[in-house]
Amino acid sequence: MNDVQNQFRFSSVLGYCRMLAVLVMLSVCIGSVCALFLWLLDVVTACRIAHPGLLFGLPLAGVAVGLWYFWFGRDVEGGANLIVDEIHEPGAGVQLRMAPFVLIATVVSHLFGASVGREGTAIQVGGSLASATARLFGLRPSETCALLTCGIAAGFGSVFGTPVAGAVFALEVLTLGRLDYRFLLPAATASIIADWSCRAWGVHHVFYPLMFQGTVMADGTLWHVNPVLAAKVAGAAVVFGLLSWIFAESVHRLAAVMKTVCPRTWLRPAIGGIATILLVIIVGNRDYLGLGVFPAEPGGASIVSFFGPAFYPWSWLWKLVFTVVVLASGFKGGEVTPLFFLGAAAGNVLAHALHVPVDLFAAVGFVSVFAGAANTPLACTLMGVELFGAGDIVYFAIGCFVACVCSGKTGIYLSQRVGTMTLREARSRIRN
Template sequence: MNDVENQFRFSSILDYCRTGAVLIMLSVCIGSICALFLWLLDIVTACRIAHPVLLFGLPLAGVAVGLWYFWFGQDVEGGANLIVDEIHEPGAGVQLRMAPFVLIATVVSHLFGASVGREGTAIQVGGSLASATARLLRLRSSERCALLVCGIAAGFGSVFGTPVAGAVFALEVLTLGRLDYRFLLPAVMTSVIADWSCRAWGVHHVFYPLMFQGTLTADGSLLHVNPVLAAKVAGAAVVFGCLSWIFAESVHRLAALMKTVCPRSWLRPAIGGIATILLVMVVGNRDYLGLGVLPAEPGGASIVSFFGSAFYPWSWFWKLVFTVVVLASGFKGGEVTPLFFLGAASGNALAHVLHMPMDLLAAVGFVSVFAGAANTPLACTLMGVELFGAADIAYFAIGCFVACAFSGKTGIYLSQRVGVMTLREARSKN
């Protein structure tokens, strides 16, 4: 081997070492900030439950955050869609201040009871830190895009405790029907390390009690794919897909209507806050405020409650209304955890009609409604495995892919590109 070849190999090894060091540092930072974020969410949620009067401050809190963005953060208000746009068409970059803006805004939203999620914050934290790192190191456009994908993966994987799903989500959310495997290895690496970092701070993710692990056959063995159950899951997934479409379309159309009714962006959250207060009065409880992962009071509706034997026929509807109102009016946070609630609640309701195990259909709905709304069926199938175990993977896959087929192309992420044609489009083209 000559000196030129030795020099090339040594240079390549150095490049890999530098890249690995950058990804490790970025992952640790994102995982640590997500740990801080989850800790703050626990604190403000407990505070809101202990002091119900905080709900009446929601309109004022929304206006305060709206003014903050209007005066100082208009260039970061695009959120996760801004990051996806930057990956597709690199330009000015994503500003570092996006991270503190969205983190504080989301914590404030949850303190006063807005029905928003947390994935939007995690993605924006990951994306903004990745963009700042790329600018600091003066990386090329292709390298900056790769780092942004890793930032999305690290944020999503660490905030939900699903690192593999986080990596695949970061690839799948960019273009409908197409995965760029060039970014897969660094995305997995950053997502796993970010998850480790988040857990190292003592953060614990909620356990969802899925007890169904298969159907017993006549000889006493377990059948993991029962044809009858699979058919029922597919039928329920059609409903899940329709709910995904209703959710996404409702948010987009109501947001457009609110812009017409109230042109001032900073004032629109007041409408959502007042509407939320009125909805609580109509429903008569506070089950649909905040994340809704755990019940605010014994017997209340929550994601965990839907895995039990209690029947919640209309919880999916009320969570849909509460979430659409606040997201369309401009509150920050995200859509994913409310979609988990919507999916698990609709699964709980459909299980009673289809005579299925409630915990199984709640778990399938949990991942399927999100899959349909985000157009990420593969990532959501893997999420089901990471959250609930691999025994029911066939049902997760059926639910996620069928829901995506019936949810349409327009999802919660408007910057997502379309990389495949529908069957009808292909026939018309031919």
């Protein structure tokens, strides 16, 4: 009997070591690909700013990418939702070609000025590499699900430089209101290693200038929770949650309209490209193209700019319109960085209205609007800590959780589940 037990333990240890080796290899690969992706985004963004005329090629670039997916990538067009579906109901797996398809398509989108993000690409890169790794090593379905979750964590954590938030996001995004802690340790391991690997290539993540780290009292002590300020954060978070709802609903509803107006999937990006050019002409600047992390010109609207004293009253609205148009028409990229922009811009406006620290409200809006749109309040609270410091964690938590409640069950990931239903099924049931 002892021999049998020892053999079982030995085989179990070998199995854990095997999975750990696979996980480390996968995480290094994902982190390295994300480093390449971030470098390419910097290159094409600088190129777009230096050559403004590239914007007029956006409709043609969108059609070219649409045709590429139509001819060769129909089975990977589902993107991040396809990966989440595969975790819930394992099937044929996620094809490896999803990674190069979405990476190239996103780089093209940014080169010509589409207002898209980068998290969708990172998640798809992580998921497709994880699925290919599972097939390569002949892993069981349960092991494949774990590896796919780790792929999401590694992609998200490395592309934003937030490994702890990446691990929790990978668990939280699967099912609304429920966390499955079975995959927490491997997801955290994958996210941390991928982040290390990404940084090892010399990639530097953005520093956001949040100086507010609490209220200084009369005796010189630092008070991290001011009741009045906390109440104002909660009130602002209601607005952040409504913005999350408006964003998600606008993308879904406009996408449905686009399908009716233009049944050909590969032609829809032309509509979004032409609309973007017209919007630039109407606005009179190019502040709302691409990621919008840094201003395209001095004094322009950008995420970093919203942390300063300048007032940007309508930037949140313009970024909302620019992003909804291109995402609904089929451009590849992601929603998260535009949501960061939207939240920080709204925080800038509300800070001036409520007479509170602008940088604090920009930071709270930054994470809260994303929390409401993705239904991931815990991950976004941790993201706030990793990006801005732990001194304002109470305000981040208030903002993220209130925004998530106010945004309802509408979300940007339609394959996210509510109990046993996906958000797509829940929305359909509500309408019927």
